[in-house]
Amino acid sequence: MEARTLACVGCHGDKGRGVANVYFPRLAGKPSGYLYNQLIAFQEGRRRYAPMNYLLAYLPPAYLKQMADYFAAQSPDPIPIAAPSAPPAIIAQGQQIVTKGLPDKKIPACTTCHGATLTGREPGIPGLLGLRTDYVSAQLGAWRYGTRTALAPDCMQLIASTLSEPEVAAVSSYLATLPVPANDKPAAAANTPLPMGCGSQSPHLAAGAKP
Template identity: 60%
Template sequence: MFGQTISAPDTMEARVQPCTPCHGAAGKGTNDPYFPRLAGKPSGYLYNQLLAFRSGRRKYPPMNYLLQFMPDDYLKKISDYFADQRPPLPVATANEVSQAVLAHGEAIAKQGDIERGLPACVSCHGANLTGQEPAIPGLLGLRATYLSAQLGAWRYGTRTAIAPDCMQIVAGHLTEDDVRAVAAWLASVTAPADASPAPANSYALPFACGSQPSGDEHK
């Protein structure tokens, strides 16, 4: 009827629609290799990243601007929403790299390199690379381009976390060839049927990490 006011539903699904163009419906990701999937990642990890963008620790102007006036409790609600989403992971991508490069990446991811003080990716991100609650992200369903960019950011200090900054320490032991190999191999891994993060305390981390487990980045 004329003059009738129709209100949109006030739900988190409606409120996070501005995230959709970059991160996909329900955070499932898009075809753009530089914007990551958010769905199913631990809420604590997502919350840490939102805090980091809001404070400027992670620098990406659209995210810094979008989050600058959002309070902690609202960022937590956003994190909880995306953590609860479970759309299927995308199909693993083919890589234009040699089998030798993939083998090198797999060796680092599964075994690390003791002589270089480099722990295996699985020692923190889990045997299935699906992460661990409350704040360790899974590494599957991401494109090699994105993974390489993030490892590079950790290596060069343009992405940081509260001390001890475990990823910056780990990435500092990686060479450019290591980064290329690890990113290519991770992007090629087929996800397990259940890609949910492992429950908290399912396994111990190899060293202290400032972002675990509370993620109090705003202190």
């Protein structure tokens, strides 16, 4: 599989461990269920980025699952954390949203789904650490404007479209200040329900079956 995924190296780094480009995320260590769901989303056009749409167009689901398992098994390299680029008040606002949510807008804290340490949760929720401000902002923007979607109910589209532009900037800025812990493995699957419906977390998707 390492040889078969050489086309991924230019954007995602050796074994998916990341590159310097702020818009390309690392894949190593993310939950296999999440990676599989995203590969299917690119293949079906629910995520729109022409190179990915083209590369995945004709690969069978079983092969995509093997790719997801391969990248999930890799250990990501540590990513240097840059000095905060936003004012302290913006960072504090982002911390409030990430850890407490926005009750007046019925937006749950990021930690309720992505884990108390924000390292993600099995089988299909990604970690939010080791991501740059521009990448997080771009993904929230993609959900806001429909270029990234998930199966209904699309919880992240609802959350992103409810956040204001300054709130998106605050969340993105705060997350980029957080270091990646030594143990950055996703948390085990929890028996407690998510705070809102989320179609991408359907059990059959996490198990690797094509919807």
